[in-house]
Amino acid sequence: MTTTEWAGAAAIVDGPGGYTGIEATPEWAEEVRRLARERNATLLAHNYQLPAIQDIADHVGDSLALSRIAAEAEEDTIVFxxxxxxxxxxxxxxxxxxxxxxxxxxxxxxxxxxxxxxxREWKAEYPDAVVVSYVNTTAEVKGLTDICCTSSNAVDVVASIDPDREVLFLPDQFLGAHVKRVTGRENMHIWAGECHVHAGINGEELAAQAKSHPDADLFVHPECGCATSALYLAGEGFVPDDKVKILSTGGMIDAARATGAKQVLVATEVGMLHQLRKAAPGIDFQAVNDRASCPYMKMITPAALLRCLRDGKDEVHVDPAVAERARLSVQRMIAIGNPGGGE
Structure with missing residues (x-):
């Protein structure tokens, strides 16, 4: 079967929310696989993708882990x-x-x-500071960074820096607050950025869910606006300490396999629930906020993936000089010894 023979391929529509018109049918999956083989491509899907996209991918995980897989893959083409x-x-x-x-x-x-x-302007205010950037940044920002970090290794990265050096931590204010709290570092300046989806998962919601599910574990991503609230609930005895876990997406998968809980409340983007349920099918995973869905992640639709493989769209380019500087900041992170599991 070729794409031109498959009637569904003609139905791709470009709308304001992305490409639509294609359902994730067995015929779609067969055609995606055929085109991937034809292009000698490997398919990578982030944990926040639509379940159908996760299920068709060769590899599913967090962004840094997937980027490492991309670097090691034998295929010539990476579809991210x-x-x-x-x-x-x-x-x-x-x-x-x-x-x-x-x-x-x-x-x-x-x-x-x-x-x-x-x-650049922020660095000019603190010319001797070490710049630590979360991997959730553009290539240009990584190119101006001294050391990158992930949510799972941000504490180790900051702790590795000379305690007398000031640190500029960016861009996520909630992850920065978590790192500052754990390290106790006072000479750390935090950029006031946020993920709008994670910021929208608030402490009031978390407290209400924890109260109504007293036996559940809490898996909380450090980008969430409710991470501080989770630690407060534990510190005040509203939730047992051992039930509150501040985790990266990769860390959530590991914790899901290890937990003895029958129910887990999850504070992160709702796409994560699909992988958690596959990793530990005997556990009841529930979103703290079931509206925490990233519209950008959900733009990678079955229609978009088919178009990508059919037409070779959209190719990602990074200026070689920018890429070289950015690569150094990632390599410095890995050299510390704990590259982490990604965001």
Missing amino acids: CGVHFMAETAKILSPNKTVLIPDERAGCSLADSITADQL
Whole structure:
């Protein structure tokens, strides 16, 4: 079966929310697989993608883990089903491969919360500071960074820096607050950026859910606005300490397999529930906020993926000089010894 013979391929529609018109049928899956083989492509999907996209992918995980897989893959083409900064990171680590994203309009409110020019101005205010950037940033920002970090290793990265050096931590204010709390570092300046989805998962919701599910574990992503509230609930005895876990997406998968709880409340983007339920099918995973869905992640639709493989769209390019500087900041992070599991 070729794409032209498959009637469904003609139905792709480009709308304001992305490409639509295609359902994730067995015929769609067969055609995606055929086109991937034809392009010698490997399909990578982030944990926040639609379940159908996760299920068709060769690899599912967090952005940094997937970028490492991209660098090691034998295939010439990487199709990154995620948001744009993730595909950029894959290109940075795999400069000689073709990297495609099914819809280049799939951005990120967190990555957009600081520009390269803003970082240059901030660095000028603190010329001797060490710049630590979360991987959820653009290639240009990574190129101005001393050391990158992930949510799982941000504490270790900051702790590795000379305690007398000031630190500029960006862009996520909630992850920064978590790192500052754990390290006790006073000379740490935090950029006031946020992921609009994670910021919308608030402490009031978390407290209400914890109260109504007293035996549940709490898995909380440190980007969430409710991370501090989760620790407060534990500190005040409303929730047992051992039930509150501040985790990256990769850390949530590991914790899901290890927990003895029958129910887990999850504070992160709702796409994560699909992988958690696959990792530990005997556990009842529930979203703290079932409206916490990233519209950018959901732009990678079955129609967008089919278009990507059919037409070779959209290719991701990173200026070689920017990529070289950005690669150094990622490599410095990995050299610390705990590259972490990604965001």
